[in-house]
Amino acid sequence: MNTPQSRPGDAPFTERTPRVAAARQLTRRAGRERAGRFLVEGAQAVREALVWARAGRGRVHELFVAPAGLPEDLRSLAEEAGVRVSPVTERAAAGLSETVTPQGVVAVCDLLDVPLDTALAGRPTLVAVLVGVSDPGNAGTVVRVADAAGADAVVLAGNTVDPHNGKCVRASTGSLFHLPVARCADVSAVFAACRAAGLELVAADGYADADLASATPGGPTAWVFGSEAHGLPDELLARVDLALRVPIYGAAESLNLATAAAVCLYATAWRQRAGIATAPFHD
Amino acid sequence: MNTPQSRPGDAPFTERTPRVAAARQLTRRAGRERAGRFLVEGAQAVREALVWARAGRGRVHELFVAPAGLPEDLRSLAEEAGVRVSPVTERAAAGLSETVTPQGVVAVCDLLDVPLDTALAGRPTLVAVLVGVSDPGNAGTVVRVADAAGADAVVLAGNTVDPHNGKCVRASTGSLFHLPVARCADVSAVFAACRAAGLELVAADGYADADLASATPGGPTAWVFGSEAHGLPDELLARVDLALRVPIYGAAESLNLATAAAVCLYATAWRQRAGIATAPFHD
Numbered sequence: 060m061n062t063p064q065s066r067p068g069d070a071p072f073t074e075r076t077p078r079v080a081a082a083r084q085l086t087r088r089a090g091r092e093r094a095g096r097f098l099v100e101g102a103q104a105v106r107e108a109l110v111w112a113r114a115g116r117g118r119v120h121e122l123f124v125a126p127a128g129l130p131e132d133l134r135s136l137a138e139e140a141g142v143r144v145s146p147v148t149e150r151a152a153a154g155l156s157e158t159v160t161p162q163g164v165v166a167v168c169d170l171l172d173v174p175l176d177t178a179l180a181g182r183p184t185l186v187a188v189l190v191g192v193s194d195p196g197n198a199g200t201v202v203r204v205a206d207a208a209g210a211d212a213v214v215l216a217g218n219t220v221d222p223h224n225g226k227c228v229r230a231s232t233g234s235l236f237h238l239p240v241a242r243c244a245d246v247s248a249v250f251a252a253c254r255a256a257g258l259e260l261v262a263a264d265g266y267a268d269a270d271l272a273s274a275t276p277g278g279p280t281a282w283v284f285g286s287e288a289h290g291l292p293d294e295l296l297a298r299v300d301l302a303l304r305v306p307i308y309g310a311a312e313s314l315n316l317a318t319a320a321a322v323c324l325y326a327t328a329w330r331q332r333a334g335i336a337t338a339p340f341h342d
Numbered sequence: 343m344n345t346p347q348s349r350p351g352d353a354p355f356t357e358r359t360p361r362v363a364a365a366r367q368l369t370r371r372a373g374r375e376r377a378g379r380f381l382v383e384g385a386q387a388v389r390e391a392l393v394w395a396r397a398g399r400g401r402v403h404e405l406f407v408a409p410a411g412l413p414e415d416l417r418s419l420a421e422e423a424g425v426r427v428s429p430v431t432e433r434a435a436a437g438l439s440e441t442v443t444p445q446g447v448v449a450v451c452d453l454l455d456v457p458l459d460t461a462l463a464g465r466p467t468l469v470a471v472l473v474g475v476s477d478p479g480n481a482g483t484v485v486r487v488a489d490a491a492g493a494d495a496v497v498l499a500g501n502t503v504d505p506h507n508g509k510c511v512r513a514s515t516g517s518l519f520h521l522p523v524a525r526c527a528d529v530s531a532v533f534a535a536c537r538a539a540g541l542e543l544v545a546a547d548g549y550a551d552a553d554l555a556s557a558t559p560g561g562p563t564a565w566v567f568g569s570e571a572h573g574l575p576d577e578l579l580a581r582v583d584l585a586l587r588v589p590i591y592g593a594a595e596s597l598n599l600a601t602a603a604a605v606c607l608y609a610t611a612w613r614q615r616a617g618i619a620t621a622p623f624h625d
Contacts, residue, residue: 200598203597203601204601206594207591207592207596209592210592232594232595233594233595234593238592238593272612272615305608307490308490308492308611308615309489309490309492309493309517309521310520310521311489311490311516311520312386313490313515314487314490314604315483315515317598318483318486318490318603320601321601321604322605325605328591332555
């Protein structure tokens with residue numbers, strides 16, 4: 060495929076080059092919403108983005124590469140996909156980066172979230188719903204955990220962080236490109252859509268009477284996780300099918316969001332795979 | 343108990359007050375090792391430190407409190423324990439803080455790690471061993487997870503972060519004060535001590551043939567976790583009793599350290615509690 064690659068000898072773009080300056084707008088949420096694009100940083104994540112684009116699930120518009128250059132496999136993938144690759148100065152690369160140590164390669168991609176109905180299509184059996192999660196690193200880590208546990212989708216409900224935030228992208232280590240991610244501010248609509256998809260709504264709640272070990276959900280399950288600071292509001296807890304706490308066997312007050320999600324999602328994944336009708340654990 | 347509390351009207355200490363300047367040295371590892379003390383920041387963690395001191399497990403030397411003041415329960419706890427409370431300026435409090443938003447209360451405590459033999463005394467059934475973990479936030483989160491899962495101890499082996507690092511203390515959310523934490527650079531000595539304590543050494547390794555779901559350890563177990571970036575070196579993997587991977591059911595390459603530790607430690611805790619001789623999970 061013939062695509063415009065930069066020629067050796069071209070001067071690298073600076074932070075004032077219009078395309079770089081435009082890309083820099085994508086480090087802010089308003090800029091991302093306006094352009095419908097976001098930035099993906101680092102060789103591993105850019106690789107996932109190119110594979111995602113090759114599968115026809117979205118578009119990678121271009122790559123900016125610092126003087127250290129592009130790993131050979133990424134160059135091939137970009138060429139295959141017809142993605143423009145432009146060298147930029149160290150300073151320009153740093154301006155596109157949200158890490159202390161810029162990774163040297165940044166991709167400009169279409170926003171990757173899909174409509175709620177698309178995310179929940181096709182008889183899902185395991186879904187993670189995040190309500191009001193504000194820390195992008197936590198949200199990205201939960202996407203990674205959901206992917207690892209074989210979840211069919213992640214839904215960001217209510218006033219939740221933008222999954223295209225650089226810290227969220229980085230924490231997901233590519234998993235944002237692996238499974239459908241939907242955003243929906245209307246939590247009631249999310250609950251209704253999960254039920255319509257045949258999912259039981261199970262909330263993780265540190266104050267629940269029942270615990271995960273004695274009542275592990277094993278059917279099609281949407282795990283609902285609240286914010287790090289406040290958990291799920293009572294008003295929502297009253298509307299789920301079941302609330303469970305992760306049992307605390309020591310003196311810790313709680314688990315953090317990502318580790319609680321890991322325990323809940325894996326417990327259900329195992330229960331579903333075991334096909335056991337009764338709880339596998341007893342206190 | 344009569345203890346020297348500051349009187350209303352005393353000028354708050356500044357960053358140049360000798361005791362504050364000395365405490366500031368404790369934000370660095372060398373300063374902590376020299377003084378045998380470390381800093382604990384924030385109302386929740388300080389509360390745990392005071393309870394730990396009340397139980398006779400270590401000493402809290404003093405509290406520095408920003409103008410916003412001390413929660414009433416902390417003031418009572420500090421008085422009960424005979425701990426000196428000194429008001430400091432906002433600026434002095436910020437100098438003792440490792441957070442962007444200083445928490446306004448900082449305790450000076452004795453280092454809390456114990457000798458390896460002490461940590462492993464009394465027939466432990468679940469222990470977490472961290473080898474070469476360098477990120478303090480990750481180490482602290484694993485301590486919190488180990489506490490939640492009911493572990494008897496955490497051992498920081500090899501070239502691992504100082505558990506008294508401010509980020510580690512914060513990530514542990516008080517759990518550092520709940521269970522014995524030992525440090526030992528000699529990994530062979532740690533493995534030998536675990537075996538002598540009757541623990542099976544089980545490594546979490548993303549490349550292991552066997553997976554956690556089909557071979558969940560249910561006896562007395564020391565889970566061994568390697569660094570975020572490189573896992574455990576082959577040389578150590580060859581010396582554990584068993585290596586298991588957390589199964590990845592989706593497309594994620596791996597889990598991060600804290601979420602992997604959560605899944606491993608809870609799987610074993612449940613298996614131990616279930617008292618089932620055969621694996622509760624099957625693929």
